[in-house]
Amino acid sequence: MQLPAPIRAPTFLSRRRLFEQKLADLHKCTDLNQLKQLHALIYKSNLHKDPFIAPKLISALSLCQQMTLAINVFDQIQNPNAFLCNTLIKAYIRNSEPDKAFEVFREMRWSGIFPDNYTYLFLIKACSGLQSVKMIHAHVEKYNLYSDLFVPNSLIDAYSKCGLMGVKAAKVVFDVMEERDVVTYNSMISGLVKAGELTQAKKLFDGMPHRDRVSWNAILDGYVKAGEMSAAFQIFEKMPSRDVVSWSTVISGYAKTGDIEMAKGLAKEAARLYDRMEEARLKPDDATFVSILSASAESGLLGLGKKVHQSILRRHGAYLVQWKEKMVTWNAMIHGLAMHGHGRKALQLFDRMKQEGFAPDKVTFVGVLAACSQCNDGIHHFYSMENDYGIAPEIEHYGCLIDLLGRGGRLSEAFRLLHNMPFEPNVVIWSSLLRACRMHNAVQLAEEVLHQLVKLEPAGPGNFSMLSNIYAAAGDWGSVSNARLQIRNIDSKRPSGVSLIELNDEFHEFTVMIQLTLNQTEIYQTIKGLNQHLTKIPYAPSIAI
C-alpha cells in the first residue's frame, strides 16, 4: 500500500524566495493588506534603509494612500539622494498634494541635493496654472534641461492646459527646441486643438516629419470639436490605421451634433460605425463607453445608447467592477441624483465618497453644487472647494452658485456674483438667471437679462417665450403680445425648437406646434394618463402661455 506523499511545510529558503519575489514588484503593490505584511517584514529584516527597497516602499505606500507611513520611511534615510526625493515628490502628486511635492523640491535644493530631469518632469505634473508652469520653465531654461526631450515635451503639455495664454507659451517652448520628436509635435497639436486653433494645428500636422496614430487622432479630434464632421470623416478614412481612440472620437462626434437637420443621418452613421468597430474586433474601453453614452444621452439616441449598454453587459460586468473604483462613477452618480431632485442623497453620497478615500475633483463639485440648489449648503461647499481641496472655481461652479442664489430668490446677490466673478457670463448662466426671474416675477431684471442673452444668442426663441411668460405672470398682456411677435420673427427665419428621440430605429420629432406623424393616439393616451395621474397627487401645474 502506498502512502500519499507528505505535505511539506514551506522551507525557510522558499519562503525567503517568495519574499524576494514580492520585493521585486513591491512598488506596484496596490493591496493594502499585503503591503502591511511586507512593510512589517521589511522592517524586521532591517531592509527599510536599503537604497533599492526604500523608494519602492514609498511608491507602494503612496499607491495605498498611506502617506504618513511613506514619509516615515523617507525620514529614516540619513542622506537621501535625488532618486529618493523624486519618489517622494511622485508620491505626493499621486495623492493630490502638489504643494507638498513643491515643498520637497525646495527642501532638496536647500540641502544641496541636485534635482535631475526626473524631478522637473514630476514637478511639471504638480503644476496647476500658468504661474507654476512658468516657474518650472525658468529652471529648465537656467539649467538647460532641453536635452532630455521628456522635459520640454511635458512643459508643452502642461502649458497647453492653461488656456490661450498657455498655448502661446507652449509655442515658445516648441519654437526654441533644437530637436523635436513625434511627442513634441503631438503635444503641441493637441494644445492648439484644445485652444480651438485648428488652422495652426493642421499646419503643424501637415509639416511634421513623421505622423503616428496619436497625431492623426489629435487632428481628427480637432475637426470633431470644430463640428466639421465631413472633414473629420475624411481624415478618419484617410488615416493609415485606426484604433479605439479614433473610433470613439468620430462616433461621439457624429452622435452629439446639435444640428437637428443633420442629426438623423449622423445618428444612423454613428450607430453604423459602432457596429463596424465591433466587427473590426476592436475592444471599446471605458473612455469609449463614457464618451458615446454621454453623446447619445445628449441627443436622445436611445438605440446607440442601448448598443453600448449591451457591449458593457457582454463583458461579464468587468467594466462595472472597474468603474466602481473610478472617480467618474462617483461624479456621474452624484450628478445623476442631483439632476433628479435627490439633492440630499447626492450630498450623502458625496460624504460616502470622501469616507472611502476619494479626493473630490472639480467635476465632483459641479454635482455637489447642483445638488445644493435644493438646500442651503451651496456657498459653504463653494468655499470649501478652494480652501479644503485647493480647487480653483471655474465658470461651471460660479454658474451653479448663481443658479442656486437665483432659485432661492436672492437675485441681487446672484447679480453681484455674476458681475464679480472672473469669467464672462455665458448663455447657460444668463438663461438660468432668466428662469430665476420668472420664478420670482422680477420683470425688470428679466428684461436686462434678456438683453444680454439676445447679444449672445440672437436666434433663441426660447428666451422670448420665457420673457413672454414673465409678462403674463405680471399681467402685462401688451408686452406678452410684443414678445410673441418677436418669437414669430425668429421662427420665420429658423426652424423652431425640436426635441428628437430615436426609438426602434425610428426618429420622433416634437415641435412647439406639435405635428405628430406616428402613433398619435398612443401619445395622446399617454398624455391623458399622465394628466389623470397628476390629479391624484398634490401638484399645481404651472401654466405656460
Next chain:
DNA sequence: CTAGGGTTAG
C-alpha cells in the same frame, strides 16, 4: 518618465 478619445452648471 512626456503625446490622442471621457464624466460636469440651464
